[in-house]
Each structure stands twice: as structure tokens, then as C-alpha cells.
Amino acid sequence: MPDTPPEGFATPALTVDRDVLERNIGRMARYAATGGFALRPHAKTHKCPQIAELQLAAGAVGLTVATIGEAEVFAATGARDLFIAYPLWLDEGKRDRVAALAANVRLSAGVDSAESAQRLIGTGALAVIEVDSGHHRTGVQPAEAGTVAKAVRSLGLDVEGVFTFPGHGMAHDPDATPTQVRLHAARDQEKALAEAADSLRAAGFEPNVVSGGSTPTAALREDGVISELRPGVYVFNDAMQVALGSCTIEDVALSAVATVVSVPAPDRFVLDAGSKTLGADVNGWARGYGLVPGYPGAMITQLSEHHAVVTLPLDTRSPRLGDRVTVIPNHVCNAVNLADELLVVRDGRVVDRWPVAARGANA
Structure with a gap:
């Protein structure tokens, strides 16, 4: 970040320090390479094809997106492997859009029920079972991942693996330090994903991906469970990450x-x-x-x-x-x-x- 705000444009405006951006992207890419896990950054943070290109050039295996619309933008600008990291409920129009995407890119989507998975039938998208690791938003209990996977497979869909979002790593806790909150969420994430992966194996699936996420917990990953991380904010960082101590x-x-x-x-x-x-x-x-x-x-x-x-x-x-x-x-x-x-x-x-x-x- 420059010491003096730049001139030559109207305010208010958002500025990106190119050197810091490239340093952040390179640091996370090296962390993934040395840690032996894949990096699939969440593009909902930047929404910018130029930044996605830098991430992919640095070694990211693909991009995570939040919506079909985001997937369409990044597919149109060159991304070839996209994961919509939320359970979808497809109406006819959205189903046609997902099918069009899957015809041109490798597309996977989050699933946490057989009912929502049923709407993916015939689109060509792969299913990834979401589990709740403590954020209590979407996702099944980890022990139920295998049961959901069997139901999804019975519909004729391919199951890629499991994923979670440890969003409680940013939650305020007056009785803990920010580092303690982040560490607790990171361990919750690993425990949930390990249990979910075992549940898949017990149901006859070998997960190709065991995917975790979030910038606050990324640096606290332990070896042995997670095969992929999906941080997003790390490219820019913000006041929240400074307060949490993750940057x-x-x-x-x-x-x-x-x-x-x-x-x-x-x-x-x-x-x-x-x-x-x-x-x-x-x-x-x-x-x-x-x-x-x-x-x-x-x-x-x-x-x-x-x-x-x-x-x-x-x-x-x-x-x-x-x-x-x-x-x-x-x-x-x-x-x-x-x-x-x-x-x-x-x-x-x-x-x-x-x-x-x-x-x-x-x-």
C-alpha cells in the first residue's frame, strides 16, 4: 500500500497495489505447492478476469465462484475449471445455463440434498457434497456425507468429493483471541472433512477432492486431510483480516x-x-x-x-x-x-x- 494516496483520478475509487497483489498471489501459490495441496481461489472476492489470470498462471487448478453468473463471466474470459461452491436450486432457466457452462468447462457444484442434486441431472455438472464444519449455514453433518453421496449417485450424477466453509473463523468471541478463533475453526474444518471423507469411503466412494476454504484459516492448515483450499480475500486482504491477524x-x-x-x-x-x-x-x-x-x-x-x-x-x-x-x-x-x-x-x-x-x- 502506498504511503501517499495516488492522484490523477476522481474519488472515491478503489485502487489495487500491483506489487502487493502479486506478492499475495505468489505467497499463497508457494504455500500450496510446498504443502502438497491444490489451490482453487474464490473469485467472488475480486470478480476480475485479469486477477483470475494471475492466479491461474501462478498454479491455481481452477476457480471457485459463488453463482452461475460469476461462472459465466469467468468461463467467457478463459477459465476452464470452475466450482460453484454452494448448493443450487435450479429452475429451468438456470438449468439451461449450467448445462451450457458444463458443455464448455469442467464444472462442479455444491450439493447438500438429493432434492437439489436431482435438478442437476443431465447438465453435465459434477456434484461435491457440502458438510457443515461449524459455520452452520449450508451443508450436511459430516457423518451423513456418504448417505447423501449414495442418493446423488443413484440419480446418475458423479460425486467428486466433499467440501466445507469454516466461516466461523471470522466470528467474534469475547472470550477468545482472534488467533484462537481462527485455529478452532481450522481444526473444526479438518475434523469435519476427515469424517466426511471416511463416510464417503464407507459408502463406496473414493473422494477426488477434500476441499476447505477461507483466508483466516488457510495458514493454519495441518497436513493429512485437506487436498484443496479455496481462499478468496487473500489476494487483497482487508481491515477484517488485519484485525484477525491473518495479515x-x-x-x-x-x-x-x-x-x-x-x-x-x-x-x-x-x-x-x-x-x-x-x-x-x-x-x-x-x-x-x-x-x-x-x-x-x-x-x-x-x-x-x-x-x-x-x-x-x-x-x-x-x-x-x-x-x-x-x-x-x-x-x-x-x-x-x-x-x-x-x-x-x-x-x-x-x-x-x-x-x-x-x-x-x-x-
Whole structure:
């Protein structure tokens, strides 16, 4: 992240430090190579074909996506192996879209019931059984993976393996440290996936993939269970990851650049970047609505659609009207989905503009 916000463009805008981005991608790729597991990054974070190309060139086996729409964007821009990492409920239109995708790329999709799997029949998509490892969103209990796999196979579908999302690795726990929360989720993930893989084998399946996910738990993986990881946020990182300790500020590649439009008091200034730029995510681990690294101790205490109110500690110099200020969003995925393009910066200068091609591809 540059020390001084770059100039030469209108604010608010999202900027990406190309050097930090490439360093993040390379670090995770080396971790996968030395750890002996496949890397399938979650593209819902960046929604950008140029970044997907960098990840694939660094050794990723394919991409994870959140929706059929995201899969369509990345298939159209060159990705050949895609995993939709959620259970789908296909109507006729969505079924036709999945079939069209599977005719051109290797496509797999999450399944946690025979009923939803039935709607995949004839599309050509492979099924991956989702198990709940503690996040309590989607997924069957690990011991039930084999039973679901048999039901899916009885429909004539191929079962690839099992996957989970340890999203509780970001949950706030007042009785634990962030590292303890991340470690607990990582161990939950491994236990659940090991049990699910054993359940598949007992049902007569040899899983080709045992897939885990999430940036906060990625570095805490233990050998022996997981054959694939699906982190997403690591390419950019954000204020949440800094607060969780899964990265440092030096590892943050994406930031919002905003202009000071009002200084109503010595301890307060207002930026032209609100929830429609930064997103509105809050979490117990991160203070306020984003991180303002140029003003230590500052906190975004109020967020409206187009403005952010930043409160300063006592005896801290306030910026002047017209100054540019860098803000690290709490949750980078939401911030990116609000932007039309990412301004690529190197040595403090904008060198490229990358469209957020999958922005709004939510169906």
C-alpha cells in the first residue's frame, strides 16, 4: 500500500497495489505447492478476469465462484475449471445455463440434498457434497456425507468429493483471541472433512477432492486431510483480516481513496466515500467502518451512503479540505462488488484499469 494516496483520478475509487497483489498471489501459490495441496481461489472476492489470470498462471487448478453468473463471466474470459461452491436450486432457466457452462468447462457444484442434486441431472455438472464444519449455514453433518453421496449417485450424477466453509473463523468471541478463533475453526474444518471423507469411503466412494476454504484459516492448515483450499480475500486482504491477524497492513493490496470534503471540528473530518464505496460491514474484531492507516487511532464512526465521518484522537493533526485519504474496507468482497473498475497502481501511479466484470452477477 502506498504511503501517499495516488492522484490523477476522481474519488472515491478503489485502487489495487500491483506489487502487493502479486506478492499475495505468489505467497499463497508457494504455500500450496510446498504443502502438497491444490489451490482453487474464490473469485467472488475480486470478480476480475485479469486477477483470475494471475492466479491461474501462478498454479491455481481452477476457480471457485459463488453463482452461475460469476461462472459465466469467468468461463467467457478463459477459465476452464470452475466450482460453484454452494448448493443450487435450479429452475429451468438456470438449468439451461449450467448445462451450457458444463458443455464448455469442467464444472462442479455444491450439493447438500438429493432434492437439489436431482435438478442437476443431465447438465453435465459434477456434484461435491457440502458438510457443515461449524459455520452452520449450508451443508450436511459430516457423518451423513456418504448417505447423501449414495442418493446423488443413484440419480446418475458423479460425486467428486466433499467440501466445507469454516466461516466461523471470522466470528467474534469475547472470550477468545482472534488467533484462537481462527485455529478452532481450522481444526473444526479438518475434523469435519476427515469424517466426511471416511463416510464417503464407507459408502463406496473414493473422494477426488477434500476441499476447505477461507483466508483466516488457510495458514493454519495441518497436513493429512485437506487436498484443496479455496481462499478468496487473500489476494487483497482487508481491515477484517488485519484485525484477525491473518495479515498485516503491508499485505493489504486494495484500498479506497477518498477526498476530505468537510472538516467540521478539529477532531473530525468527512470523506466522500460512504457505504456505496466501502460497504457497510462491521464486526467485533474491527473498529468502526474501515481502517484509516494514515491517521493512527482514527475511527470511521459514522457511515452514510456517500460520506464517512472519521473521528480523530486528541492532539492528532486533522487533514485539510481536499486532501486524499486512504481507507481499508472492513470486507473487501462487498467493496469490490460496488465498483465498476479497479485502478491498478504501481509506484504511486495508476498504470491500468481493470473492470469488475462479474459485478452484480448474483444469480
